[in-house]
Amino acid sequence: MNFFKNLRSKHSNELTLAIIFIGIFVLMSILSPDKFLSGNNIKTMMFQMPEFGLMAIAMMIAVLTGGINLSITTGAALSSIVCAFILSSEFSQNNNALGIVLGLIACMAVAVICGVINGYVVAYIGVAAMLVTLGSKTLFEGLGLAFTKGGSISGFPEAYSFLGNGSVLGIPFPIILYIVVIIVSYLLIERSAWGTEVYMVGCNEIATRFSGINTKKTLLKVYIYSGVMSGLASILISSRYNSAKTDYGSSYMMQAVTAVVLGGTSISGGHGTVAGTVLAVAIVQVISTGLNILGVNRYIINIITGGILIVVLALRYITKVMEDNRKIKERAAATAK
Amino acid sequence: MKNFAKNFVKRKEFGIILIVVILSVILTFLSSAFLTVTNIMDFMKSNSVYGIMAFGMLPVLISAGIDLSVSATIALSAVVIGKFMLAFPNSNPVIVILVAMIVGAVVGVVNGLIITKFNIPPIVTTLGVMTIVNGAVLLGTGGAWISGLPQWWVSFGSFKLFGIIPTQLFMLIFAGLVTWLILKFTLVGRGIYAVGGSQSSAVRVGYNVNRILIFIYAFCGMMAGLGAAAHISIVGQVDPNTYTGYELDVISTVVLGGASVMGGTGTVFGTTLGVILMAVLKNGLILARIPNYWQKVVMGLVIIIAVSVDVINRKREQAKLVRVDVEE
Numbered sequence: 247m248n249f250f251k252n253l254r255s256k257h258s259n260e261l262t263l264a265i266i267f268i269g270i271f272v273l274m275s276i277l278s279p280d281k282f283l284s285g286n287n288i289k290t291m292m293f294q295m296p297e298f299g300l301m302a303i304a305m306m307i308a309v310l311t312g313g314i315n316l317s318i319t320t321g322a323a324l325s326s327i328v329c330a331f332i333l334s335s336e337f338s339q340n341n342n343a344l345g346i347v348l349g350l351i352a353c354m355a356v357a358v359i360c361g362v363i364n365g366y367v368v369a370y371i372g373v374a375a376m377l378v379t380l381g382s383k384t385l386f387e388g389l390g391l392a393f394t395k396g397g398s399i400s401g402f403p404e405a406y407s408f409l410g411n412g413s414v415l416g417i418p419f420p421i422i423l424y425i426v427v428i429i430v431s432y433l434l435i436e437r438s439a440w441g442t443e444v445y446m447v448g449c450n451e452i453a454t455r456f457s458g459i460n461t462k463k464t465l466l467k468v469y470i471y472s473g474v475m476s477g478l479a480s481i482l483i484s485s486r487y488n489s490a491k492t493d494y495g496s497s498y499m500m501q502a503v504t505a506v507v508l509g510g511t512s513i514s515g516g517h518g519t520v521a522g523t524v525l526a527v528a529i530v531q532v533i534s535t536g537l538n539i540l541g542v543n544r545y546i547i548n549i550i551t552g553g554i555l556i557v558v559l560a561l562r563y564i565t566k567v568m569e570d571n572r573k574i575k576e577r578a579a580a581t582a583k
Numbered sequence: 584m585k586n587f588a589k590n591f592v593k594r595k596e597f598g599i600i601l602i603v604v605i606l607s608v609i610l611t612f613l614s615s616a617f618l619t620v621t622n623i624m625d626f627m628k629s630n631s632v633y634g635i636m637a638f639g640m641l642p643v644l645i646s647a648g649i650d651l652s653v654s655a656t657i658a659l660s661a662v663v664i665g666k667f668m669l670a671f672p673n674s675n676p677v678i679v680i681l682v683a684m685i686v687g688a689v690v691g692v693v694n695g696l697i698i699t700k701f702n703i704p705p706i707v708t709t710l711g712v713m714t715i716v717n718g719a720v721l722l723g724t725g726g727a728w729i730s731g732l733p734q735w736w737v738s739f740g741s742f743k744l745f746g747i748i749p750t751q752l753f754m755l756i757f758a759g760l761v762t763w764l765i766l767k768f769t770l771v772g773r774g775i776y777a778v779g780g781s782q783s784s785a786v787r788v789g790y791n792v793n794r795i796l797i798f799i800y801a802f803c804g805m806m807a808g809l810g811a812a813a814h815i816s817i818v819g820q821v822d823p824n825t826y827t828g829y830e831l832d833v834i835s836t837v838v839l840g841g842a843s844v845m846g847g848t849g850t851v852f853g854t855t856l857g858v859i860l861m862a863v864l865k866n867g868l869i870l871a872r873i874p875n876y877w878q879k880v881v882m883g884l885v886i887i888i889a890v891s892v893d894v895i896n897r898k899r900e901q902a903k904l905v906r907v908d909v910e911e
Contacts, residue, residue, distance in 0.1 A: 367891055374844045377890045380831055385883025392876040503710055513704045545722035552714030560701040
């Protein structure tokens with residue numbers, strides 16, 4: 247009983263999200279039992295959700311510090327383009343395994359560099375994250391375009407497609423990677439000293455600095471982590487498309503903000519959980535896939551997603567106001583006695 | 584006079600003027616085509632849309648808000664006036680522009696109402712509204728172009744006063760002038776700076792912050808509507824897909840002009856310089872024969888460097904103030 251009480255008081259937001267998720271899942275299953283609940287569709291969702299989820303986590307950690315990272319998708323595209331150059335080179339055609347490993351290392355290296363650029367300007371120069379990442383978004387996109395001349399790069403070794411399309415023991419590889427990342431992110435963000443610093447910076451950076459924490463280092467690591475997450479997403483994307491291009495995955499940027507906010511992360515920083523973000527990602531994914539299966543126009547799905555974002559936040563505000571009013575009344579009644 | 588010059592050099596805008604002048608000198612040497620009236624009018628014309636929207640965005644940024652929905656608003660306004668002109672081929676440009684501005688203002692009012700009534704942060708509200716409006720526009724048009732606009736509209740768009748000054752430049756000047764008048768001479772304008780400086784202080788001073796915020800977003804939407812009219816008058820047809828990503832370009836322009844996303848600062852003069860800088864830069868990259876693909880790299884670098892230099896300067900200034908305090 248105590249456990250449930252604890253769950254309700256401490257994780258009320260995640261609980262609500264979980265109920266919404268189950269509700270929508272059941273609703274979709276009733277509306278289209280043969281198609282939505284089919285093994286094929288569930289598997290498709292499992293292949294699609296991880297890349298979106300990774301982008302959302304990349305966005306979330308920046309938002310936790312009171313910043314934002316608008317460059318996640320173009321940074322991801324840039325790293326996958328660099329990776330693609332190595333994968334499609336003659337060397338990789340001859341040495342498949344070594345080529346793929348080198349490609350992946352290069353991809354993650356570029357992702358880290360992107361993170362360092364963002365993190366350095368945000369943390370050490372002190373520019374607002376929104377502006378820095380607005381600039382770096384354009385910069386990364388430009389570099390990607392300059393490298394590819396606007397086209398796409400393909401011709402990867404066959405084994406590379408496993409990362410985005412393969413399964414281990416019937417479980418899609420992307421979802422395995424996603425689950426590992428969720429656990430690691432949970433441990434790092436909510437259970438490590440660095441994670442606590444991240445929340446503290448999000449609440450009040452100056453107070454955090456005065457309590458003896460090197461906030462610059464903390465912030466730099468935040469943007470590197472954000473870069474690494476989007477880099478991992480880029481691997482899944484390039485493997486699924488079997489090519490790399492600057493605008494692959496570009497729609498994930500705004501969607502990631504939506505999922506992060508829907509998941510209960512405060513846009514001004516300091517509050518939010520990995521579980522909330524993951525649940526919000528699942529909700530958005532089930533809604534879009536489900537409505538798609540029902541034959542709803544793609545544009546209407548967009549309208550619904552935007553509507554949900556505003557309605558959920560409005561409801562959250564209204565319940566908070568009601569709660570506050572109730573508390574005030576209770577206190578007034580107590581003092582009257 | 585000496586004092587004036589000294590103050591002017593110290594002002595934020597001075598840096599931007601310096602960059603524009605240096606760029607222009609380099610470009611004049613690189614290409615004889617740069618410093619001609621035709622070229623200047625041409626690139627100002629093609630950048631007028633960003634400029635008009637930037638003037639709308641300026642009050643939003645001053646109030647420490649942000650409006651991501653302008654790209655959806657301009658698309659909606661463009662589609663509405665496109666359909667309006669097909670439905671009423673005997674209308675005239677003034678009515679069309681008014682319709683565009685009203686449509687934009689309505690979207691803006693919705694933004695403002697959601698932000699003030701439900702206390703949802705501007706970035707999230709406008710993101711949601713952007714998704715909804717964009718979806719609605721594409722649903723309504725199916726993404727199809729609207730062409731075959733009436734002849735009077737086409738000639739309105741290609742009209743040039745004295746054969747030099749294009750219509751769109753007048754719209755840009757109008758937008759700048761209105762924004763300047765509001766920010767400089769009205770109570771609302773003062774209120775916008777007050778809200779940006781500190782919202783709770785603005786409330787205590789007695790400003791009706793909610794009304795000011797709704798006004799700001801309505802104004803931003805209205806300018807996006809005017810931007811739609813300007814854009815349609817240049818290209819002569821409506822492509823609802825062409826406006827994605829405009830919001831970030833507009834915000835970059837305002838920020839290059841010295842406004843801070845933290846709110847409280849920003850001037851029409853600065854934004855004007857930001858618009859000119861963007862226009863000169865884009866034109867310069869073309870004239871310097873830099874491949875299209877590298878233009879974004881340059882743009883990105885300029886944004887990052889400009890905002891960084893601004894912050895570094897401000898920090899140095901503050902360090903100086905602290906030292907004065909200690910010495911006294």
